[in-house]
Amino acid sequence: MRIRRKPWARPELEACPFYTEHPAEYAGRWNEWFGNGKPIRVELGCGKGGFISQQAVNDPDNNYIGVDLIDAMLGLAKRNVERAYAEVGREPDNVRLVTLDIERLFLMFREGEDVIDRIYINFCNPWPRPKQHKKRLTHTRQLMTYRRFLKPGGEIWFKTDSDMLFDASLRYFAEAGFTQVYLTRDLHASGFTGSIPTEHERMFTEEGIPTKFVIMRRDELPGAETE
Template sequence: MRMRFKPYAGPELAACAYHINEPMAQKGKWREVFQNPELPIHMELGCGKGGFLSQLALRHPERNYIGVDITDKVLILAKRNIERRYAAEGKTPDNVVILSHDIERIRCMLAAPDQVERIYINFCNPWNKKSGHKKHRLTHPRQLVQYRDFLSENGEICFKCDDDDLFEDTLQYLPEAGFEITWMTRDLHADEPAWNIRTEHEAMFTEMGIPTKALMARKAAIDPETERRLRAEIQHTDPYEQKAAQGEPEAQE
């Protein structure tokens, strides 16, 4: 179901102390936005309504968190959920920031100096309707090679989904893009780890009897030729990259 336009979202987010209005301007210097810049950075791609992110950030004050989603009308719900959960604990959100950005162009807002230690991807769009759309998956090799740019040495990806095809394909994508799968399960709740935080989608699919698939993967070596091919594909298909090659200025997200 398409979410309705929320006219209040933009102004409310612009006034929010932990909303980043111009994320591309922070490329390479994300630590500066946090009260405690020395803490490790974790991030959630596709944070949605912020249920997972708000619980995770509260549970781990020893880490800084970045939550990314593509549209303000979703991000405003994350902002309110974060505020509500922190207020219930008598705390202020000092270790989390949120922002809207096209995740397919995540390379435009993060760089090697940012040294993100872990990426969370939870129940992303499986893009199963047409095979040509699979390149939009957040675990597609074109995406994974971008994550390599800002993940720390041995940086991790934590992935959960309900979709069998997406999960099985991701098991192939990760080694291609130079990631080592260190743990996986096709039924997370059969022996649920204490560290797991159930997302809204996770609870819904579990109630429907659909098992949650999950894995952890670590950044490792990538074949140089594969990396060159993936980066060339990104440049060839991204209209913003083509404009940059022609010397046209790139618009801010």
């Protein structure tokens, strides 16, 4: 997603109490920062925050961390979070925003710290060229990293417009020891109501492109007796 630079984003983020550009400092301490003992869910590539702001405000029983790389995106996400909570007269107490390259996500957690119970991956870059496949957020290599902090039985909720990425991801999930819980190739025609639309989802839906959606559960690795 292309986005213009937003000179206000960096200073606003630095002053924001629910934002950090040093997520490694919270490795092993996410529960402490939230201070409420609730389960934690992560959105990878949260973009402008349309999804996480609504998801978090609608679901006060869980905590949410939105991860992105780009200040302009996170600045808009911060404003969307503030707006969503102001509308219901609450403080954003169950949401955090983080600057981090997802390829370095392991920095956010201690080794073996399975503290996350759900990961959302919404409309990530399909990286179509074979040489780029390893960069896909659903690539087996990435999924193996997520296993390090996703609880056993924890889920990944993945949405995309791309059939090619979706089909490849189903293979990646199987290779990385994930079991399918739910799958649809047309989310909006499926009757599934538990998923808030993202900015990209709205755009692709207007273009008539169906949203492919799968819920995958972390199980044992193929061939592994116990982990």
